[in-house]
Amino acid sequence: MPKSPLSLLYFQHQRPQLRQWFVRRNRSSISVEAGSPSTPTAAIAVPNAATNRIVGRWLLGCSGLVVGAVVLGGVTRLTESGLSMVDWHLVREMKPPQSESEWEAEFSKYKQFPEFKILNHEMTLPEFKFIFYMEWGHRMWGRLVGLAYILPTVYFWRKGYFTRSLKGKVLGLCGFVVFQGLLGWYMVKSGLEEKPESHDVPRVSQYRLCAHLGSALVLYSASLWTGLTLLLPAHKMADTRRLMQLRRFAKGTGGLVFLTALSGAFVAGLDAGLVYNSFPKMADKWIPDDILAFSPALKNIFENPTTVQFDHRILGIGSLTAITGLYLFSRRMVLPRRTKIAISLLAAMAYTQVALGISTLLLYVPTSLAATHQSGSVALLTFAIWVLAELRKMPK
Template identity: 50%
Template sequence: MLLPNLRHAVCSGYRTTGRTALQNPRTPLRQWLLQRGQNTVVAESGAARTPTAVSVPNAATDRTVGRWLVGCSGLVLGAVVLGGVTRLTESGLSMVDWHLVKEMKPPRSQAEWEAEFSKYQQFPEFKIMNRDMTLTEFKFIFYMEWGHRMWGRLVGLAYILPTVYFWKKGYFNRSMKTRVLGLCGFVFFQVLLLINTLTNSLPYITPVYIYFIYIYYILKYGLYLFSRRLHLPRRAKIAITCLTAMAYTQVVLGISTLLLYVPTPLAATHQSGSVALLTFAIWVLAELRKVAK
């Protein structure tokens, strides 16, 4: 009797529990399962809307770095042109002091200009070449050299500061990091070379130097003739042709500058042409690297 009664009680309890669950769908277990399912759906939809992390460097960062390098190249071109005009107007030695921060502010009052002019009068350039120079003429050459130095500082800051930023952001890969550090080294080397050139200028350039120019143009013309016989891509042939044309343009500009007694605009154009010549040479190297060996 006891066993059948126990079985009947258990079965009755199961049926009662089932009817209660059907009548009251908000049981704790059902509510927990329903809430868990809703949370899962919300999490999946949120993950679908959230953009995935983009790895760097990528195509977008490469374009940013490329535009930055092109901008730095433009600043370097401006420095070359401004430096050439500064040299052609014989303004390069007008600032006799070398201070990284102090010289960023030019003289303002009459007393400051006279003090700066008196320091310039102690140097051989004034004693030998510019003994009749007035204060107004000195201001012109001073501002030329001051503008050149400020432009040089701008070039350095425009290169070094973005380099640090891009490095921290991970915009550079391993090979690009090596190249960027190499360019930073060239920036500092250029500063040291400029200081050494101005403080230890040669009295004249050795006549042997002209033979290097002859060899350079012979090799340039030989490269052009040799490229006509090779099956090079069209872009490579165009680059070599532009390089050769620019080289002979430089010859014409240089001879014209000498025959016309070095007019400043023509001489500055000739000096700027050297940057264009270097640009075409880099283009030739870039195109030749794409040629199948």
């Protein structure tokens, strides 16, 4: 049946209002389908720029807590406090000894292990309390890191803040936190074992220490990278040949920085910083005589303190050279201002870190300076990851 001109005029006038009504109706039906059966009107949030900022800031906060755990773990090792707690309980050990009798009982347990028998047999109860609280603080900080990852993950998941790809990444981070805690206890156990054939100072296995530090750095790097990519939009840069070379250069440099930080675990585990306290030569030689003292030769790389210190020096100098080259190469290119700032800060931190390392060596590894040097390695890794985030390709 044909419509009259007046009815057609009325329909055209009301068309925008009808379109808005249909849009509201469709949104309402989507919300009902996405909500729970008990609350059909509840709407599930869809990942967008605002939720990405929230998740990105959360991940940056988590990465900051991981840095705190790394630094606190380094100080715990430098003060030789890591073997003071001879048990591991997820909940029970959260409350330290309260009464004098509880402290005496804890001290008695410590006396049964090699560190007290060989190194600390004259230790008093007040001295034991200090090293106990250092290790206790490190373990409690680790539990705080775990809660900071797991609890917000549950909340954001229920709110619908994660995309499908981000869900996999976040689950991986949470799983890695749990693995990191178990690896920490596995490391401590190596220092509590009786070794009748050895009369050396009791210490944890340098291999397990390296694994523990390495897993913490992987957790930190993954959290920081994911957070930065959510918060910092990728730059629109043409994929020229020079830009692709710069990206490859930055990736190789970042890998070298990570490897150098990881080699520091072997230096710490073997107290290799106390072997040759001179620079640039080791004593009066560029290559010391005992660099291949162990047999087979491969064993020197991981168990000979002289070789471990030599390798860490080479890696540190290599990292400085690579970062300097990256900086000079980037100066010849037109890059966004934020990218230039990131590369400049990376270069400045590299020279600062080398100065800290040399000072730590020459002054016979004082605790405060050694802890600062370890923190500097994380700061250098941070700037390297920032540079990589700035140079990443635009998503397709």
